[in-house]
Amino acid sequence: MVEKLKPSRVVFNILNYSFMIVFAFLCIIPIWHVTMASLSNPRLLMSASGIIWKPLGEVTFDGYKLVLQTASVLKGYGNTIIYVVWNAVVGTLITVIAGYLVSRKSFKLKNPLMIFILFTMMFSGGLIPSYQVNRALGLINSRWALMIPGIINAFYITMMKSGFEQLPDSYEESAKLDGAGPMTIMFKILAPLVKANIAVIAMFTVVMHWNSWYPASIYLPAARDAWPLQLIMRELLIKNDTATVLIATGDASGVVNYTANLVKYCVVIVGTLPVLMAYPFAQKYFVTGVTLGGVKG
Amino acid sequence: MKKNKPKSNNGWKHDFAINKSLYLLTVPIVVYFIIFCYVPMFGVVMAFQDYKPARGILGSRFVGFKNFATFFGGPNFFTLLRNTFVINALGLFVGFPLTIIFALLLNEIRLKWFKKSVQTISYMPYFVSMVVIAGLIIEFCSTNGVVTNLAVKLLGIQRENLLQNPKYFWTINLLSDIWQGLGYGSIFFISAITAVPTEQYEAAAIDGAGRWKRCLHVTLPGIMPAIVTMLILRCGTMMSVGGDKILLLYNSSIYETADVISTNVQRMGIENMQYGYATAVGLFNSVVGTTLLVISNTLSKKATDIGIV
Numbered sequence: 001m002v003e004k005l006k007p008s009r010v011v012f013n014i015l016n017y018s019f020m021i022v023f024a025f026l027c028i029i030p031i032w033h034v035t036m037a038s039l040s041n042p043r044l045l046m047s048a049s050g051i052i053w054k055p056l057g058e059v060t061f062d063g064y065k066l067v068l069q070t071a072s073v074l075k076g077y078g079n080t081i082i083y084v085v086w087n088a089v090v091g092t093l094i095t096v097i098a099g100y101l102v103s104r105k106s107f108k109l110k111n112p113l114m115i116f117i118l119f120t121m122m123f124s125g126g127l128i129p130s131y132q133v134n135r136a137l138g139l140i141n142s143r144w145a146l147m148i149p150g151i152i153n154a155f156y157i158t159m160m161k162s163g164f165e166q167l168p169d170s171y172e173e174s175a176k177l178d179g180a181g182p183m184t185i186m187f188k189i190l191a192p193l194v195k196a197n198i199a200v201i202a203m204f205t206v207v208m209h210w211n212s213w214y215p216a217s218i219y220l221p222a223a224r225d226a227w228p229l230q231l232i233m234r235e236l237l238i239k240n241d242t243a244t245v246l247i248a249t250g251d252a253s254g255v256v257n258y259t260a261n262l263v264k265y266c267v268v269i270v271g272t273l274p275v276l277m278a279y280p281f282a283q284k285y286f287v288t289g290v291t292l293g294g295v296k297g
Numbered sequence: 298m299k300k301n302k303p304k305s306n307n308g309w310k311h312d313f314a315i316n317k318s319l320y321l322l323t324v325p326i327v328v329y330f331i332i333f334c335y336v337p338m339f340g341v342v343m344a345f346q347d348y349k350p351a352r353g354i355l356g357s358r359f360v361g362f363k364n365f366a367t368f369f370g371g372p373n374f375f376t377l378l379r380n381t382f383v384i385n386a387l388g389l390f391v392g393f394p395l396t397i398i399f400a401l402l403l404n405e406i407r408l409k410w411f412k413k414s415v416q417t418i419s420y421m422p423y424f425v426s427m428v429v430i431a432g433l434i435i436e437f438c439s440t441n442g443v444v445t446n447l448a449v450k451l452l453g454i455q456r457e458n459l460l461q462n463p464k465y466f467w468t469i470n471l472l473s474d475i476w477q478g479l480g481y482g483s484i485f486f487i488s489a490i491t492a493v494p495t496e497q498y499e500a501a502a503i504d505g506a507g508r509w510k511r512c513l514h515v516t517l518p519g520i521m522p523a524i525v526t527m528l529i530l531r532c533g534t535m536m537s538v539g540g541d542k543i544l545l546l547y548n549s550s551i552y553e554t555a556d557v558i559s560t561n562v563q564r565m566g567i568e569n570m571q572y573g574y575a576t577a578v579g580l581f582n583s584v585v586g587t588t589l590l591v592i593s594n595t596l597s598k599k600a601t602d603i604g605i606v
Contacts, residue, residue: 009508016402020411023399024418026476030433031425033443049441098326107319108312116327120334122587126579127559128566129340133332135350149333152326182318211426214541218567230428237432238545268429279424280417290481291488 031276038063038265042258063266066259072245073267075225076232083146083228084209091151092202098152099160100186105169114161121154127218134219143226145219146212156201159289163197164190200289203282210275229271236264344577357573364577373561381557381582384543385535387471392478393531397524399479400486401512416487419480431545434473435460444469460546463554470543470555485527486520493519525597533590536582558582 005013033051040048041057048056067073101107102114124130130149139145167190175185191198213230220226235241242260279286313320339354344364346357368374399419406412422430437444438459449456459465493516501511540559547555558578566575 006507012405012508016405017411019402020406020415023479024415027418027421027480030437031421034433049443050446051443094326094329097322101319101323101326104316104319107316108309109316109320109323113323113327117330120330123338124334124583125337125340126576126583127562128572128576128579129337129343130333131567132340132343132350132354132572133336136353137332152329182316182322207424211424211428213426213428214544218563230426233426233428233432234545237428238435264432268432272425272429275424275426276421279420283417283420286420287484287488290484 031272034265034268038262038269040262042262046258046261063259063262064270066263067266067270070245070263072224072227072232073229073270076227076229077270079143079226080210080228080230082143083212084206086147087151087209088202088205090147091153091205092198094152095156095160095201096191096198097186098157099164100190102157103161103164117154117157131218139219141220141223141226143220143223146216146226146228150215156204159201160194160197163194167193196285196288200285203285204289207275207279229267233267233271236267341576341580343573344580346573348573348576350572360573364574365581367574368578368581373556376553377556377558377561380554381536381559383467384470384539384557387467388474388539389528389531389535391471392475393482393528395475396479396482397486397520400483400490400520401516403483403487404490404516405508405512416480419483421480422477423481425477427542427545430473430477431542434469434546438465438469460548461550463551466547466551466554470539470546474539474542486523489520489523490516521601525601529590529593529597532593533586535589536586 029051032053036052036055037045037048039055039059039061040052041055041060042062044056045052098117102110102117104110134140134145134149139148171189171193172185175189180189211230212228213234216228216231217234220231232245235245242264342354343357345359345361346354347360347363348354348357403412403416406415436442439445440456440458442459445456445459448454448459459469497515497519498511501515506514537559540557540563543555543557543560544563547560559582562575562579562582565571565578
């Protein structure tokens with residue numbers, strides 16, 4: 001059915017479509033600017049101002065070559081991958097187990113355990129007491145500071161719980177009759193049925209840890225070797241301390257001055273592109289995540 | 298009729314016997330939450346101590362409310378409170394309604410592919426890390442940056458590094474928050490809009506309601522529960538939001554408008570090692586936050602019958 005368009009409607013549509021185009025444009029411009037800058041001639045880039053719409057001078061990959069030779073950036077990349085993979089695999093695994101436990105009807109500890117977990121969502125000790133606990137455990141300046149605290153998230157457990165609870169009891173009962181133990185029931189029979197929930201949690205974990213910088217800045221102040229890429233980027237972009245990061249490349253200082261600026265843009269692209277390439281495909285999981293939780297904000 | 302007495306083996310012992318492996322799996326999870334969540338909760342005792350790491354919580358001297366007195370009486374108290382409040386209120390009263398409006402506007406777009414593309418693109422800034430976003434803001438707001446150029450041309454302000462002038466911080470922070478969060482924040486409302494039954498629109502159309510009227514009288518009431526839920530949550534997190542972005546953006550010349558309670562806790566506690574004081578400030582922050590959550594939840598339950606707790 002086609003509605004007849006009133007003139008006011010036409011005007012509204014034009015404005016609405018224009019607004020959407022402008023907004024989409026605004027979302028893309030900054031990333032476009034960085035991409036084009038990363039391919040530019042470093043000398044021209046130094047004196048450029050405004051948005052860079054196309055590469056200045058001839059397209060060059062020198063910046064990327066330099067990034068690949070910069071030990072600290074490569075190390076940061078490696079560290080980020082370690083943290084992301086560890087937290088996504090181990091964290092999600094523990095979350096699935098916890099969600100399974102608090103959704104077992106025949107398990108007497110089910111409700112006390114859930115309350116015990118939910119309580120931590122409402123109340124927390126705050127930054128300084130948590131810091132002191134991690135300090136007492138010897139986690140300061142240790143990689144484990146990013147791999148143990150924060151590995152499970154109470155909110156994700158509630159998400160897993162509701163996933164398991166939606167499954168009919170008959171799956172578990174018939175498996176039990178066949179003599180399957182709880183581990184087999186959980187991993188072989190029930191987990192594949194809540195794949196979507198697991199995927200949502202894993203996706204959120206990956207993106208969160210890929211982009212995370214704050215815990216590392218607090219817990220790894222002196223352990224440069226364990227820094228994730230985001231902290232290296234902070235050094236380059238926020239503190240503008242290109243010298244320390246690039247020193248290992250052994251370039252003559254004059255060259256570093258020119259290229260340092262270029263390298264900044266290349267590092268941003270290298271550090272951001274994986275997520276930007278992946279999210280359009282993983283989008284549906286994020287949308288379900290937001291609606292499922294509804295609640296997280 | 299006589300009821301069967303519950304068999305004695307229905308107790309914990311019996312449960313443990315049949316669910317042994319479940320109990321075993323519970324142990325590490327409980328241990329984790331005790332160490333990383335419950336122990337820090339008891340750690341707030343530090344707020345009432347002159348905490349010295351070498352002496353620990355048990356050995357440090359108790360000083361009563363001295364840390365709180367220092368905070369409330371300090372020269373920064375009102376500045377911190379005002380900044381925290383203003384920055385969050387701007388997000389609540391400007392940023393939050395915009396996400397709803399964006400969802401409603403997107404709903405009016407009939408071209409499927411266009412709508413889908415705009416949606417996907419609008420999520421993008423959310424996936425860019427805060428460090429990169431802050432880096433871009435710093436670049437764009439520098440003396441010769443894009444945003445500065447634009448502001449000089451359009452608003453006639455004086456050319457300077459915008460992040461060095463306390464006057465501009467609230468605006469910069471708000472606009473960049475909107476840029477980053479508009480698309481992603483609207484997801485929740487877009488899915489709420491799709492859940493509004495089509496029959497209601499048809500009925501309204503038969504009654505002669507135009508698109509604008511239908512939006513006002515069908516869509517908006519339909520997504521009201523979603524709006525209220527989000528609003529309550531926003532009020533609850535009011536005191537804690539945004540600290541990590543501000544940490545990346547601010548500098549000592551704009552503390553006057555940019556320093557909020559959570560950044561102050563980080564600076565005092567981690568950098569200056571005033572643990573007792575910073576814990577007290579953090580505790581104040583979470584008490585106010587919880588109070589706000591409870592108040593907004595109660596008010597909303599009274600007014601609309603929607604609550605989350």
